[in-house]
Amino acid sequence: MASQDNVSRSKAPNANDSHIALTKGALVTGITGHDGSYLTKFLLRKGYQVHGLIRRSSNYNTQRINHIYVDPHNANKARMKLHYADLSDASSLRRWLDVIKPDEVYNLAAQSHVDVSFEIPDYTADVVATGGLRLLEAVRSHMADNGRNIKYYQACSSEMFGSTPPPQSETTPFHPRSPYDASKCAAHWYTVNYREEYGLYACNRILFNHESPRRGVTRLGFAGDYMEAMWLMLQQEKPYDYVVATEGSHTVEEFLEVSFGYLGLSWKNHVEFDKR
Numbered sequence: 244m245a246s247q248d249n250v251s252r253s254k255a256p257n258a259n260d261s262h263i264a265l266t267k268g269a270l271v272t273g274i275t276g277h278d279g280s281y282l283t284k285f286l287l288r289k290g291y292q293v294h295g296l297i298r299r300s301s302n303y304n305t306q307r308i309n310h311i312y313v314d315p316h317n318a319n320k321a322r323m324k325l326h327y328a329d330l331s332d333a334s335s336l337r338r339w340l341d342v343i344k345p346d347e348v349y350n351l352a353a354q355s356h357v358d359v360s361f362e363i364p365d366y367t368a369d370v371v372a373t374g375g376l377r378l379l380e381a382v383r384s385h386m387a388d389n390g391r392n393i394k395y396y397q398a399c400s401s402e403m404f405g406s407t408p409p410p411q412s413e414t415t416p417f418h419p420r421s422p423y424d425a426s427k428c429a430a431h432w433y434t435v436n437y438r439e440e441y442g443l444y445a446c447n448r449i450l451f452n453h454e455s456p457r458r459g460v461t462r463l464g465f466a467g468d469y470m471e472a473m474w475l476m477l478q479q480e481k482p483y484d485y486v487v488a489t490e491g492s493h494t495v496e497e498f499l500e501v502s503f504g505y506l507g508l509s510w511k512n513h514v515e516f517d518k519r
């Protein structure tokens with residue numbers, strides 16, 4: 244967990260910085276990952292209380308979120324908290340849901356390396372596929388036992404299309420080519436199943452390549468914008484599954500136009516655009 248030594252001294256986001264009222268709580272798995280760090284920063288700016296689930300490690304692995312982490316021991320109102328849990332441990336997931344009572348759950352945790360998934364296929368399936376199922380079941384049972392509603396987001400990947408040729412969309416059949424791809428497909432269908440069987444507000448989001456300075460800059464979609472689009476999916480009246488992509492080197496405005504166009508929405512009504 245972020246130690247005293249590697250906690251940034253810079254001012255953390257607070258309620259006054261936010262664009263909307265401080266009321267909602269989000270639980271994020273994979274918070275120490277590339278996408279988790281961007282999503283967390285975005286949610287904090289929106290005024291959320293953000294709870295991240297992290298795995299116990301003898302080495303601190305919070306480099307990507309240290310700049311937004313405030314040690315709760317030093318700040319009563321720290322709005323980002325980290326808790327030990329694991330997608331392979333169902334009891335830890337349910338316990339933190341009961342404690343945190345989040346409004347939204349974002350499942351970004353994954354053994355996310357395609358090639359490595361051939362080396363450790365069981366582990367990949369356990370975390371990515373069954374881990375997704377464990378989290379969905381924890382959300383479902385928590386909601387049933389506590390009379391609460393939670394909105395659920397499952398991170399999927401364009402890798403799921405595998406050998407299906409482009410163009411690819413929400414209706415393109417999956418043809419996974421690695422244990423990682425197949426595990427993401429399973430997580431995708433578990434999410435659809437919980438939505439259809441239990442009426443859970445659950446969305447899959449199939450992300451094409453998105454990059455940032457934290458990964459090495461390319462001319463593809465900007466990760467920060469993808470996280471914003473991710474959040475917007477949970478703010479709609481009804482849950483759907485979505486593909487998010489750019490066509491070539493679009494500007495951010497063009498990207499948002501495409502992204503919301505298929506929903507029949509204008510992004511200008513939904514996004515307070517902030518040029519970074």
Ligand SMILES: C[C@H]1O[C@H](OP(=O)(O)OP(=O)(O)OC[C@H]2O[C@@H](n3cnc4c(=O)[nH]c(N)nc43)[C@H](O)[C@@H]2O)[C@@H](O)[C@@H](O)C1=O
Binds near residue numbers: 296331
């Ligand atoms: C392509 C890829 O794209 C996005 O992820 P990303 O941010 O780019 O990937 P990353 O590798 O940088 O982070 C993966 C995170 O996941 C955590 N992590 C793993 N295993 C457990 C685990 O068992 N428990 C917990 N709590 N965290 C775990 C791990 O510690 C790390 O924080 C997601 O869509 C992602 O889903 C995806 O597939």
